[in-house]
Amino acid sequence: MDFRTLKTFHTIVNTGNYHKAAEELQYVQSTITMQIQKLEADLGVKLLERGRKNGIRLTDAGRLFYDKAAQLIKEYEGVKSALADWKHGDAGTVRLGVVEPAASYRLPLALTAFYRQYPKIDVSVQIGNTQALIGGLLKGELDLLLCTPPETGFGTIFEPLFAERVALLVPAGHRLASWKRPVRAADLRHERLLMTSAVCPYRNKLESALTDRGASPYHGIEITSTTALKHYVQAGYGVAVVPVVTVDPVPEGTVLKTVADLDADLVTGILKRADRTTLGAAGEKLMLALRRELGTVGEERLQSERSEAYRTV
Numbered sequence: 001m002d003f004r005t006l007k008t009f010h011t012i013v014n015t016g017n018y019h020k021a022a023e024e025l026q027y028v029q030s031t032i033t034m035q036i037q038k039l040e041a042d043l044g045v046k047l048l049e050r051g052r053k054n055g056i057r058l059t060d061a062g063r064l065f066y067d068k069a070a071q072l073i074k075e076y077e078g079v080k081s082a083l084a085d086w087k088h089g090d091a092g093t094v095r096l097g098v099v100e101p102a103a104s105y106r107l108p109l110a111l112t113a114f115y116r117q118y119p120k121i122d123v124s125v126q127i128g129n130t131q132a133l134i135g136g137l138l139k140g141e142l143d144l145l146l147c148t149p150p151e152t153g154f155g156t157i158f159e160p161l162f163a164e165r166v167a168l169l170v171p172a173g174h175r176l177a178s179w180k181r182p183v184r185a186a187d188l189r190h191e192r193l194l195m196t197s198a199v200c201p202y203r204n205k206l207e208s209a210l211t212d213r214g215a216s217p218y219h220g221i222e223i224t225s226t227t228a229l230k231h232y233v234q235a236g237y238g239v240a241v242v243p244v245v246t247v248d249p250v251p252e253g254t255v256l257k258t259v260a261d262l263d264a265d266l267v268t269g270i271l272k273r274a275d276r277t278t279l280g281a282a283g284e285k286l287m288l289a290l291r292r293e294l295g296t297v298g299e300e301r302l303q304s305e306r307s308e309a310y311r312t313v
Helices: 005-016 018-025 029-043 058-088 107-119 131-136 201-212 226-234 283-294 294-311
Strands: 048-051 057-060 091-096 123-129 145-146 156-164 165-171 192-195 217-223 241-242 254-257 266-273
Touching: 005 018, 005 029, 005 048, 005 057, 005 058, 018 029, 048 201, 057 058, 058 226, 091 131, 091 283, 107 123, 107 283, 123 283, 131 217, 131 266, 145 283, 156 283, 165 226, 192 201, 192 226, 201 266, 226 241, 226 254, 266 283
Parallel strands: 091 123, 091 145, 192 217
Antiparallel strands: 048 057, 145 266, 156 266, 165 241, 165 254
């Protein structure tokens, strides 16, 4: 028994006779007759009986089989449609790994726009640091990453999209908050500087930049969440160099300052496996959407956000 035979049986019942079914399916009537005979032989029951004026009548077994066949045909057509959508990239699942702060502040709007265009594509999001996410990518647990550049490019291809810009956030009553001259990295010496975790590329670049500019030694306190830094500054626990996107608008009771000689902006982009020539149609469409939402257009939006945030400096 195959799908064509099920479809033939279903069409005969719906049209009421063999002749009309043959016309609809574009078969010769003898082919339809042979299909039904084989179907009844395989099942060991009589499904159809000849009625008046070349019509047909369902047996009790035929009525039961008709209901079940209708369900099977519906499921088959659904699977066929889903596979067609998948083939053309209109359906499927993409496993995306993302670092902070992009995961909280940039990706949601990008995915919302993507979902409006491709409502049948599901994107599962895993948030972590670049090093851990790369492990998942190389193991085949993730399809694509939105992350910082890897320490080594072995086995991967990185495509930069934007630079996550940073600035100094201080409590409103802090000595640096009211400075009229530009703040410099050396001015952070001996400050309680709130830092992200030791495995965070953002922290590594920041520490290196501060050291090169004479900001060490400093009193560093580890806060593992990039997005939580602003709340600790707001509470007066210390000062922090934060991604500008995380402090728009600037939290009440804090002041955002530029650090004139500090270049700790961190590039963020798409990372994929070098041995995968294609991500599948759904994955390729997501990658194009990320480029569109977070790349050139995203950079213009980033500049706008930065200008808005610095109005309070």
